[in-house]
Amino acid sequence: MNVVITPEMVGQVVISGILSGALYAMVALGLALIFGVMRVINVAHGPLLMLGAYVTYFLFSGLGLNPYLTVPVSMAVMFVVGVILQRTLVFRVVNAPELSSLLLTFGISIALVNLAQLAFTSDLRAIEYLTRSFVVGPFAISGSRFIAFLFAIAVTALAFLFLQRTKLGKAIRATSQSAEVAMVCGIDVSRVHMITFGLGAALAAGGGALIAVVIAIQPEMGQVWTFKSFLVIVLGGAGNYPGALLGGLLLGLVEQLASLFLTTQLSEVVAYLLLVVVLLLRPSGLLSGRQT
Amino acid sequence: MIRAFLATLAGVLVLLAVYPTFGTGYGVRATQQVFMWIVLAGSWNLISGLTGYVSFGHVAFYGIGAYAGAILVTRAGWAWEPAALAGGLAACLLAVLIGYPCLRLKGPYFAIAMLGLNEVLRALVSYFEGLTGGGSGLSLPTLDASVPIYYAMGLTAMLVTLLTYRIVTSRFGLRLMTIREDEVAAEAMGIDTARHKLGAFILSAAGPGIAGALTARDQGYIEPVSVFPLAMTITMIVMALFGGKGTVWGPVLGAAVLFVAQEMLWARFPYLHQLLFGTIIVAVVLLMPRGVLGILQMKYRLPRTI
Numbered sequence: 001m002n003v004v005i006t007p008e009m010v011g012q013v014v015i016s017g018i019l020s021g022a023l024y025a026m027v028a029l030g031l032a033l034i035f036g037v038m039r040v041i042n043v044a045h046g047p048l049l050m051l052g053a054y055v056t057y058f059l060f061s062g063l064g065l066n067p068y069l070t071v072p073v074s075m076a077v078m079f080v081v082g083v084i085l086q087r088t089l090v091f092r093v094v095n096a097p098e099l100s101s102l103l104l105t106f107g108i109s110i111a112l113v114n115l116a117q118l119a120f121t122s123d124l125r126a127i128e129y130l131t132r133s134f135v136v137g138p139f140a141i142s143g144s145r146f147i148a149f150l151f152a153i154a155v156t157a158l159a160f161l162f163l164q165r166t167k168l169g170k171a172i173r174a175t176s177q178s179a180e181v182a183m184v185c186g187i188d189v190s191r192v193h194m195i196t197f198g199l200g201a202a203l204a205a206g207g208g209a210l211i212a213v214v215i216a217i218q219p220e221m222g223q224v225w226t227f228k229s230f231l232v233i234v235l236g237g238a239g240n241y242p243g244a245l246l247g248g249l250l251l252g253l254v255e256q257l258a259s260l261f262l263t264t265q266l267s268e269v270v271a272y273l274l275l276v277v278v279l280l281l282r283p284s285g286l287l288s289g290r291q292t
Numbered sequence: 293m294i295r296a297f298l299a300t301l302a303g304v305l306v307l308l309a310v311y312p313t314f315g316t317g318y319g320v321r322a323t324q325q326v327f328m329w330i331v332l333a334g335s336w337n338l339i340s341g342l343t344g345y346v347s348f349g350h351v352a353f354y355g356i357g358a359y360a361g362a363i364l365v366t367r368a369g370w371a372w373e374p375a376a377l378a379g380g381l382a383a384c385l386l387a388v389l390i391g392y393p394c395l396r397l398k399g400p401y402f403a404i405a406m407l408g409l410n411e412v413l414r415a416l417v418s419y420f421e422g423l424t425g426g427g428s429g430l431s432l433p434t435l436d437a438s439v440p441i442y443y444a445m446g447l448t449a450m451l452v453t454l455l456t457y458r459i460v461t462s463r464f465g466l467r468l469m470t471i472r473e474d475e476v477a478a479e480a481m482g483i484d485t486a487r488h489k490l491g492a493f494i495l496s497a498a499g500p501g502i503a504g505a506l507t508a509r510d511q512g513y514i515e516p517v518s519v520f521p522l523a524m525t526i527t528m529i530v531m532a533l534f535g536g537k538g539t540v541w542g543p544v545l546g547a548a549v550l551f552v553a554q555e556m557l558w559a560r561f562p563y564l565h566q567l568l569f570g571t572i573i574v575a576v577v578l579l580m581p582r583g584v585l586g587i588l589q590m591k592y593r594l595p596r597t598i
Contacts, residue, residue: 041400092578098400099346103533104577106526111570118563223522227411230404265419272412279401280393 005260008138013256019145021252022152023207025245027225028232029159030203032244035233036176037196038094040101044085044109045204045229046222051112052078052205053212053221054120060127060212067129067213071151074209075202082201086194094193095179109226116219126216148210155206156245159199163241172196231275237282250274308446312439324442324510326551328503330449332524333531333543334456335499339492340529341537342465344472345395347493348403348525349410353383353500354507355519359417361505362430362514367423372437376444376505383501384494391493395486407522414520429515432508441510445503449544452499457540459495461597468492469538526573527554534576536583541598545584 027049034042055074059065065073089108093101130143163169174182175192183189207225211217232251236243251271258270312320336350357379364370364378394405418427425431459465467488470478479485508514527550528543535546553572558565580587588594 035400039400041403089574089578097344098403099340099529099533100577100581102346102348102400102403103526103529103573106522107570107573107577109570110523110566111574114564114566114570117566227408230407234401234404263419265415268415269412269419272408275408276393276405279397279405 009260010257012139013260014253015139015141016145017253017256018249019141019149019252020256021249022149022156023210023248024228024232024251025248026152026156026159027204027207028229028236028248029156029241029244030200030207031229032233032236032241033172033176033196033203034200036241037172038090038101038193039096039098040090040093040105041098041230042090042200043102043105043226044112045200046224046226047109047112047116048078048082048201048222049204049208049211049225050116050217050219050222051081052208053217054116054208055205056209056212057125057127057217060129061125067127067209068147068151071155071206071209075155075206078205079198079202082198083194085201086197090197091190091193109222113219113222120219122218122220124216124218127213129213142214144213148214151206151210155203159203160241168192168195172199228271231271234275235278305450309443312442320438320442322551322555324438324445326548327442327445327449328507329528329531329547329551330544331445331452331499331503332528333535333547334449334452335496336525336528337496337532337537337539337543338452338456338459339489339496341532341539341542342459342468342472343489343492345489345493346403346529347406347496348529349406349408349522350496350500350528351520351522351524352406352410352413353386353497354504354524355410355413355417355516356386357383357501357504358508358514358519359424359430359504360501362432362508363423365432365509366430372435372441372506372509373444375509376502379505379508380498380501383497383504387494387497388490391490395489395493410520410522410525414516417516417520424516427516429513429518432512432514434512435509438510441506445506448499448502448506453540453544455495456543457597459492460540464488464491472538523569530573530576533581533583536585536587536589539583539585539589539598542583542585 027045031042031045034040034045052074055077056067056070059070059073060067085108089104093104130147133140133142135141163173171182171187171192172195174185174187175189175196179189182192204225208217208222211221228251232247233244234247235250236245236247254271254274255267258267262270308323311323315323332350332354335353336347340346360382361372361375361379364375365372370378390409394402394409397405417424420426459468467478467483470481470483471485471488475485504519508519531546531550532543533546534550535542535544550572554565554569557568561568582590585594585598589596589598
């Protein structure tokens with residue numbers, strides 16, 4: 001079993017690492033926003049992503065819509081779901097000790113997965129669209145992954161523009177820096193919490209919608225994304241929004257390189273070791289300092 | 293009051309000790325499961341209830357104990373009693389290895405690191421197929437020892453509860469609770485917080501390790517997915533929380549009540565049990581974060597050592 005690793009193979013995995021890394025960054029940015037603003041670790045992030053994937057699937061298979069056109073629809077639907085969840089349950093554990101938010105969102109998470117199993121069954125469902133790959137020089141690139149990458153970049157850029165430029169975005173960043181000072185400045189903090197949770201859910205749903213075109217979906221697809229998003233925001237520094245981008249790309253690259261040099265099964269282990277090392281050396285993430 | 297409590301306790305213990313002679317097969321098995329949950333919830337309580345460090349992957353110790361025990365039984369031909377102790381030891385070793393770096397992490401970071409540990413162990417166990425049988429699992433030779441294992445599990449549950457009592461009433465326990473209330477202050481008072489946290493962490497790993505090895509022997513078959521489920525961590529946490537975290541008898545009460553509740557729900561609503569379990573979790577977190585005993589301690593001034 002002596003496989004020679006050529007530079008082309010390394011290039012290939014670096015490309016796929018960057019492609020999936022952008023998606024990780026986008027999904028994890030949602031988690032980072034929720035954690036940064038509310039100090040809530042959202043274990044239900046993956047199941048929200050799963051619901052977003054199903055919205056896209058049903059719009060595609062039921063109405064015959066182009067799956068990429070459904071991405072904003074799916075994000076909008078899940079924004080509303082996120083706002084409702086925040087308004088009914090999550091607001092009670094804002095700034096509570098982490099045990100409360102972990103358990104509450106875990107409860108939401110298994111309830112959502114169970115509901116999805118009842119409503120959609122556990123069958124694998126795939127969107128047959130853009131299944132071809134194209135070749136650039138020595139590298140093959142999957143069409144659907146590449147478009148997912150472009151969408152992820154665009155959505156993430158829009159999210160940053162929103163956070164930097166709009167009044168609401170500034171209110172969100174202010175609240176994540178200090179809820180009390182934000183309140184004193186006249187920011188409606190509970191409204192910011194609601195919108196932030198909606199945005200976080202929308203970013204997860206966008207990821208889910210894009211993944212639905214790449215791989216077959218099923219109700220339990222979300223859990224692994226929860227874990228990956230955790231890794232990303234810890235690598236980048238929780239509550240540090242540019243850090244989520246760096247963390248996402250890093251996780252994508254590490255996973256792909258580990259599966260090339262070791263095996264796919266161990267890529268999670270390598271990612272975890274990376275997490276522990278980063279936490280020990282830089283407990284506040286790679287981009288430390290609270291520059292939100 | 294105390295005398296009545298001790299008399300009731302002795303009565304319950306005697307009843308449980310003679311129960312296998314007249315109980316049904318299902319009853320004995322279910323009681324053994326309650327013992328297991330007492331071990332798990334009580335052990336989680338030792339680290340998380342007392343120090344406030346939320347171990348969100350405590351089932352990792354159960355899983356490692358199950359695999360250590362099962363490997364010793366199948367590959368080395370050990371009897372189940374020493375294999376169970378070895379399972380506990382393996383879990384303690386893992387606790388040293390993981391606790392040393394990870395207990396320096398604060399709050400949510402520790403929780404996420406523990407969650408990750410569980411995922412990673414599952415991946416590792418699947419990877420080392422030669423030793424663990426990989427994803428297809430590991431079958432143990434058949435053995436009819438369900439009654440001795442019932443007693444072993446019951447004894448482990450008693451020891452974990454006794455240990456909790458000894459810790460809560462000791463200086464060691466007071467120091468742990470000081471860390472929970474304010475770690476910086478604890479350090480300023482001269483408590484070696486790193487050593488105390490690690491000590492509590494190791495003690496909290498032993499019980500799940502033994503319980504894992506005993507359950508593996510009893511069921512005769514283990515696989516990565518069945519011994520490292522996140523849901524099991526959550527169940528033990530919710531049990532400890534329901535009874536009252538940081539108390540001696542809270543995890544016992546929570547394990548007994550919620551196990552019975554879960555058995556009834558599973559049988560009646562096979563398709564909805566996840567949804568119902570989710571609802572129970574949300575209800576416990578929102579409505580009674582202090583737990584039954586915590587509330588009673590506040591209202592009726594029950595002693596701290598209950």
